Amino acid sequence: MAQTNDLLAVLIDADNVPPSKIGAVLTEVARFGTASVKRIYGDWTTPQLGSWKTVASQHVISPIQQFANTVGKNATDSALIIDAMDLLYTRRFNGFCIVSSDSDFTRLASRIREEGVTVYGFGERKTPEAFRNACDQFTYLEVLSEPATETPSIPPRRVESPKLRGDAKLVGGLRACVVTASGEDGWANLSAVGSLMRKQQPDFDPRNWGYAKLSDLVKATEMFTLAPRPGGGLQVQARKKGNV
Secondary structure (H helix, E strand, C coil), X not given: CCCCCCEEEEEEEHHHCCHHHHHHHHHHHCCCCEEEEEEEEECCCCHHHHHHHHHHHHCCCEEEECCCCCCCCCHHHHHHHHHHHHHHCCCCCCEEEEECCCHHHHHHHHHHHHCCCEEEEEECCCCCHHHHHHCCEEEEHHHCCCCCCCCCCCCCCCCCXXXXXXXXXXXXXXXXXXXXXXXXXXXXXXXXXHHHHHHHCCCCCHHHHCCXXXXXXXXXXXXXXXXXXXXXXXXXXXXXXCCC
């Protein structure tokens, strides 16, 4: 995870993100650093963005006006991309948070990462894989709960152990990362396993399966052994097949 004093630029595509989720997104962003720039892009003359105006003001997000001058062309995306590159070249930011479910930002995310700057993506589960994989870390809006609201989001239902074991991508990824991170004794630092998983699968998040913590998810698979580390934290070891 990034240091909390990292400066972040948060760029939001108003056309592809529901305003009801932005509070939860900004709470999540605060885990990675300080959102020193918060901008939201769209054609504010259209009635579709009416619900965004109050929310943007409440969270002190600067609205950037972009008229849809040509039918069939997404001028909003272009404005966000141009701003992102301008901000990138200031060398002020440790990370960029791109809030959109649109694959048009795939190349932008890749370009920012080429400069050694971290990219955090936020979008709905429908977000194309290419954009998700172009980010260092991608979080689904569906797993985020709005803080301090009267009607909080219902967290995803926990996936039970048998179904987790049948998730080949999850189990295979965890096993491979445990092997990679393990020492001669076969034990791996759990936090290192989590970091490796996110590098290989940017959208990896225990909350996608209904678990708040990585340790809860790993334990629920019933395919790994968890134990305290001598220096603190947890270590993990894959169980031999037949001992599940």
